[in-house]
């Protein structure tokens with residue numbers, strides 16, 4: 001007598017029934033990430049190097065980095081726009097890849113929840129690398145997005161989280177690529193992209209069953225074609241590009257960056273460009289920045305004290321430079337005017353080849369009020385202690401009476417409300 005065969009257990013228990021899932025679709029998303037994630041990692045590493053973390057404990061948010069700092073090099077001052085472009089690419093690409101990352105995760109969901117969780121030692125290692133990969137990806141995207149969107153959500157701690165997370169994630173990514181690349185290339189050849197882009201929902205069939213575990217055992221009827229799925233993800237990425245890229249292009253495009261809300265309306269006039277921290281937010285007012293303000297310039301046991309009038313009496317130079325923040329926003333070139341850093345070094349005995357400088361703001365609390373600059377940054381003739389911008393004295397919020405502006409440096413190095421410059425020091429009071 002014939003006993004009716006029950007479908008295999010996994011078939012009727014699996015809640016993942018989309019007929020679109022399969023190695024080909026996963027591989028298409030995978031290919032995009034394979035191109036995008038290394039660029040994201042590389043621009044991240046460069047961004048990290050640009051802080052000159054090896055120069056000073058003040059610049060170094062990840063003192064335990066050890067070997068992970070192996071590639072650090074002295075960040076150049078040429079070309080002056082490199083950091084701006086690097087950071088714009090890093091942040092914009094990170095945001096644009098979000099839909100692709102989510103689509104890729106969606107496409108492999110049956111694998112992530114496959115039972116039994118561990119079948120063998122090899123399988124256990126594979127799953128562990130997937131855990132680091134998926135966890136690492138979500139962690140990196142989340143910390144990055146929170147930092148960009150909500151600003152100082154992680155006071156001081158964003159850097160170590162994002163930095164160490166990046167290494168864990170990229171290690172898992174490399175292992176994953178090594179393990180899956182041949183399978184991915186095979187899967188990409190299994191369907192023809194152009195044919196898929198012409199296939200409507202009605203003619204959409206599941207990919208052939210294989211051992212990948214991605215194809216549904218009991219697929220539901222399609223509600224969308226692969227073309228539709230790819231289009232939806234592509235459109236999602238394109239939309240994100242359109243509503244964020246403006247923050248890195250700056251100028252009038254700043255307004256189009258509706259996803260980067262802060263600084264969208266910087267106003268007009270000479271100081272009509274983005275401000276991250278106002279003077280009031282760090283409790284600075286006329287008592288600190290008015291007539292009583294002095295600049296101390298020091299080197300070794302020499303020091304001079306200058307009033308604003310005395311600074312204005314020194315030779316003034318112009319530099320057209322942008323502010324480019326780690327968060328991805330940047331301004332177009334602004335016309336800064338002020339005293340060359342190397343001229344200030346000369347006042348305290350460094351007539352030629354000045355060393356680096358430790359810059360301190362009169363700001364009394366909060367992060368980013370001190371930074372060490374490398375000798376190449378001091379020596380660059382475009383590096384200024386700026387007193388004016390776009391033809392007018394600095395506004396209080398842009399750093400009146402004096403701020404640092406250095407070519408190709410992260411915004412965080414352009415210290416506002418400067419009170420002290422110590423040449424040849426890299427830390428509070430410590431010589432180089």
Ligand SMILES: Nc1nc2c(c(=O)[nH]1)N[C@H]1C(S)=C(S)[C@@H](COP(=O)(O)O)O[C@H]1N2
Pocket residue numbers: 273274275276277323324325326361363367368369397398399410411412413414415416417
């Ligand atoms: N004293 C002081 N200087 C500072 C900061 C700060 O918080 N305090 N923020 C830095 C950061 S992170 C950036 S991006 C720029 C922003 O400059 P802006 O507000 O003039 O655009 O200033 C830098 N200089």
Ligand SMILES: [Mo]
Pocket residue numbers: 276324325326327411412
């Ligand atoms: Mo910044």
